[in-house]
Amino acid sequence: MFAFLVTRCFRTTSKVQKLTAQFPNELRNIRIYHLLTPCTQRRIVIHQNIKYLQRSSAFWVQMSCFHVSSQASKIKKVEEPEKRELDLIRYxxxxxxxxxxxxxxxxxxxxxxxxxxxxxxxxxxxxxxxxxxxxxxxxxxxxxxxxxxxxxxxxxxxxxxxxxxxxxxxxxxxxxxxxxxxxxxxxxxxxxxxxxxxxxxxxxxxxxxxxxxxxxxxxxxxxxxxxxxxxxxxxxxxxxxxxxxxxxxxxx
Known part of the structure; x- marks a missing residue:
């Protein structure tokens, strides 16, 4: 009876088998994930979300710094025009x-x-x-x-x-x-x-x-x-x- 339930629950079609043949590492991770307890699964999800937020926050900080620096360079160019004294021939x-x-x-x-x-x-x-x-x-x-x-x-x-x-x-x-x-x-x-x-x-x-x-x-x-x-x-x-x-x- 146990063998029958296992085969019914984990039976895959030919398309799924082809996909698993192309991505064996991902399939192994999925199987390991499902074998864990629900509490451990929640901990893994929270840990992954924290890493994602850290990476995303660092990315946006870098982008904001780049944006501010680019705007500052533009403002600096506007506020500091080229010096002009007595240049009649040129101006x-x-x-x-x-x-x-x-x-x-x-x-x-x-x-x-x-x-x-x-x-x-x-x-x-x-x-x-x-x-x-x-x-x-x-x-x-x-x-x-x-x-x-x-x-x-x-x-x-x-x-x-x-x-x-x-x-x-x-x-x-x-x-x-x-x-x-x-x-x-x-x-x-x-x-x-x-x-x-x-x-x-x-x-x-x-x-x-x-x-x-x-x-x-x-x-x-x-x-x-x-x-x-x-x-x-x-x-x-x-x-x-x-x-x-x-x-x-x-x-x-």
């Missing part, structure tokens, strides 16, 4: 194409008085003091305008440049240099040198000491200052090269 001059059309056209149009004076004298191969003085006076006007631009930029409450002594005080310097240049109206060389110095100082203030302008304006300021300075230097060269002739002769 600001690329933004010249984004200049608003009115500012671009008016800025380039403002170069006409600077360019026309040395161009006319170079074509005629004659130095005209009246044209040179007109160019110098226009340069003094532009120099005063640049100082007023910084003053107006510092006044609004939302402006990044605060109305402190640094911003407002330095915005007055170009106007003073323009006034001194006009006092040397009888000596074009000294007046032109004063205007050139004022343009250089104003550009240095806007690019290095008093930041806050948008990149396109900084690029436009650089181009306009370089061209106007070159035109004043050209007039100085013409003055020392070609003969002088007045446009209107003095009649008694």
């Amino acid at each position: 600001d001059l690329k933004e010249l194409k984004n200049t608003p059309k009115p500012a671009l056209y008016l800025g380039y149009g403002g170069l006409i008085p600077f360019v026309s004076a040395p161009l006319v004298m170079a074509v005629t191969e004659t130095y005209f003091p009246e044209l040179a003085f007109a160019q110098m006076a226009y340069g003094a006007t532009i120099l005063s305008f640049l100082g007023g631009t910084r003053w107006g930029f510092s006044i609004p409450e939302s402006s990044p440049a605060k109305p402190d002594w640094l911003n407002l005080g330095n915005s007055v310097v170009p106007s003073l240099l323009a006034w001194i240049a006009l006092l040397f109206h009888d000596n074009f060389t000294e007046a032109a040198i004063m205007i050139i110095m004022g343009l250089g100082i104003a550009l240095h203030y806007d690019l290095a000491l008093l930041p806050g302008y948008p990149s396109w304006f900084r690029a436009l300021r650089t181009v306009l200052t370089v061209v106007s300075t070159f035109c004043l230097v050209a007039t100085l060269v013409i003055k020392n090269t070609y003969p002088e002739k007045k446009l209107v002769s003095d009649r008694k």
Whole structure:
């Protein structure tokens, strides 16, 4: 009777026999497990669950550390941008194409008085003091305008440049240099040198000491200052090269 019950309880089909032939180790573990007492079986299950939880918890801790470290690296990259000081060729001059059309056209149009004076004298191969003085006076006007631009930029409450002594005080310097240049109206060389110095100082203030302008304006300021300075230097060269002739002769 016992033999009959064993054969009935543990009788397997052909499919089960094939599976047991492929996985003999697993079948042995299953048979051993079933031969144990229910209390021992519960202990084995609890022990296996504890091991699984330990492995899973360690895995999630590692994954969370990796996730946090990756996010921290991203935040670090955002909070620590590349240092930028005075790199016009790499940054600001690329933004010249984004200049608003009115500012671009008016800025380039403002170069006409600077360019026309040395161009006319170079074509005629004659130095005209009246044209040179007109160019110098226009340069003094532009120099005063640049100082007023910084003053107006510092006044609004939302402006990044605060109305402190640094911003407002330095915005007055170009106007003073323009006034001194006009006092040397009888000596074009000294007046032109004063205007050139004022343009250089104003550009240095806007690019290095008093930041806050948008990149396109900084690029436009650089181009306009370089061209106007070159035109004043050209007039100085013409003055020392070609003969002088007045446009209107003095009649008694």
